[in-house]
Amino acid sequence: PAAPVLPPGVTALRDLRDASVLRAAVAGGKRVVVLGGGVLGLETALAAAEEGARVTVVHNGPHPLGRNIDRGGGAVLAASMRNCGVRVAGNARSTGVEHNAPDGGFSALLLDDGSAIDGDLLVLSCGVRPRTELAEGCGLSTAAGILVDHKLRAHHEPHIFAIGDCAEVRCPDPECLECRTARGPSGLVGPGWRQAEWLAEYLTLLASGAPEAELLLPLPAELPGVIVLKARGLTMAVAGDVSAEPWDEEALCAGAADGRPRLQIAQWADPEHGRYVKMTTRAGVLEGLAAVGMPRTAAELVQLFERGAELPADRSLLLRLDGPDQAAAAGAADPERTVCRCAGVSGTKIAAAVTDGCGTVAEVSGATRAGTGCGGCHDDIKGMIEKHFQGAVA
Ligand SMILES: Cc1cc2nc3c(=O)[nH]c(=O)nc-3n(C[C@H](O)[C@H](O)[C@H](O)COP(=O)(O)OP(=O)(O)OC[C@H]3O[C@@H](n4cnc5c(N)ncnc54)[C@H](O)[C@@H]3O)c2cc1C
Structure with a gap:
């Protein structure tokens, strides 16, 4: 089925076309309403506000990032967002949109308490859900995503694999402790990449006719999730x-x-x-x-x-x-720390690439894959390059 068509003045933030709609609104001094107080919603609002847009984040629950942060942290986060020029409307349940703009486009987000938040562009950032219709139509088992076991094989279809945002690792064994507490797809770059790497290796072994023992290669446990807000003022x-x-x-x-x-x-x-x-x-x-x-x-x-x-x-x-x-006394960063969480690249590996002659973030990315995912580590990589060359000059 085709992607749902959103009314004029309403956009999601999934691809470059969506990003250019937002960029045009910001450049045109439009009022932006972001629906959703998750990481993506907050980063979008902060970036737009930084560029001078009037932005309101609308979220339910008492504070933004409600799924991840506690009450105290959430309250300070909301206050900091306001300090950065973002209006934050909490405990808000949206019920509809109003289309009274001269071109028939979006004019306000309607809330269940009867109030409305006026704006010119509504950015929907209220969560993602894999579109499982195609998989279901093929007879695959699905929950939040396509259900796969610990070898990423679809339930009852061992020749079909699923990885990334559309896959939900939950094996059919009701006794499996790991799967009892497993959540749905992570919605992050890193885990999907690691699944892709593992699966490529597994399929290569399978195709080479490797003995059963070698095929026991386990899917590595995922790194513990860390959320770092990518924003300049906060x-x-x-x-x-x-x-x-x-x-x-x-x-x-x-x-x-x-x-x-x-x-x-x-x-x-x-x-x-x-x-x-x-x-x-x-x-x-x-x-x-x-x-x-x-x-x-x-x-x-x-x-x-x-x-x-x-x-x-x-x-x-x-x-x-x-x-x-x-500032000076702060402990030196552990060289072994993970700098790029998407590609799982350590500081040691990046330092080695810089020593080998990489002098820009793009060159480090080319050599190590660090920085090729969400881009949140670009400043860290830049800092490491600068430090190396300062040292060299000294
Ligand atoms: C704006 C934005 C910011 C994000 N920021 C971060 C972040 O900072 N950190 C982070 O970890 N994650 C972030 N994410 C999430 C991250 O992008 C996803 O988790 C990741 O891209 C998932 O990878 P994937 O390969 O599973 O799916 P995708 O990257 O979505 O790739 C799916 C591919 O399948 C293709 N496709 C779909 N249907 C079909 C079909 N029927 N036939 C053929 N091809 C098809 C699509 O065109 C696409 O190329 C962000 C996402 C967005 C939208």
Whole structure:
């Protein structure tokens, strides 16, 4: 079936044509309404506001990024968005659109409380869902996506594989623990790429008539998800589960036979200055983190989270990384850290490419594939190149 046709003045953000519609609206001084407070909606709103557009983000729930961040972090995030010039309309349920523009196009988003948010362009950013009609028509089993097992084979059709946004890894074994807690497709570049790499290797082995043992090559476990907002005026990182609050004993003691807390939470909030940090740990190791307006702390926490390393007992050491006196003292970035999460490229690999002569982000991308996904690491790569050449000049 053809893609649904959206009315004039309403667009999704899926391809370059959609992006050019948004760019024209921003350049023309139009009012932009973004429906959806997920990562894409927030990044779109911040980028448009930065270019001078009047932007409103409309989301349901008390704060944006409701699925990922906790209440405190969400509140500071919303306030920071406002500081960046974005209007944020929370707890809003949209019920329809009004088309009273002179050309019959979009003029307002209607909400269930009877109010309306006026605008000239509505950007729909309220989630994606694989279009499973084709797969269903072929008789494949689907849920949120095409159901595949741990070898990415469609259920009951071992000669059909699915990867990426249209695939949902959930094996038919009801006892499989991993699949019991599995969510649908990730909606991210990285996991699909890793599935593609693994599947290419698997199919090559299969075609070469490799023995059964070699075909047991397991699909690697996915890296823990980290969300970093790509925006200039606002830094935010969130990962893992940060829903429990420090005084929420029931959540902290869940599963503990002796009634002693299993989770520890350190939290610091300075809403006036747009700063917030939460560290949720188990035996000193991060299970969740949220950091708004604290770039160095965020970078350090993400490294500790990815490595599964223990935090210093004095958690305030981490907060101080963003103090004015700490710029020079901030710990050197771990060379082994993942710089490009989409392609899974470490700092070591990028440094080696730079040493081998790559002098631009494009050259590093060509040599390592770092930066070829979402592009969020371009500044990091640029920084590493500059540092290398500064060192060389010195
Ligand atoms: C604006 C935007 C920003 C994003 N930002 C990020 C980000 O920062 N970080 C991140 O990790 N992810 C991001 N994503 C998500 C990411 O792009 C997707 O998760 C990823 O592209 C999924 O890869 P895929 O190969 O499964 O599907 P796609 O990249 O969607 O590729 C599917 C391909 O199949 C083709 N196709 C579809 N139907 C048919 C058919 N019937 N016959 C033949 N071909 C067909 C399509 O034309 C397309 O080429 C973003 C997405 C968008 C839209």
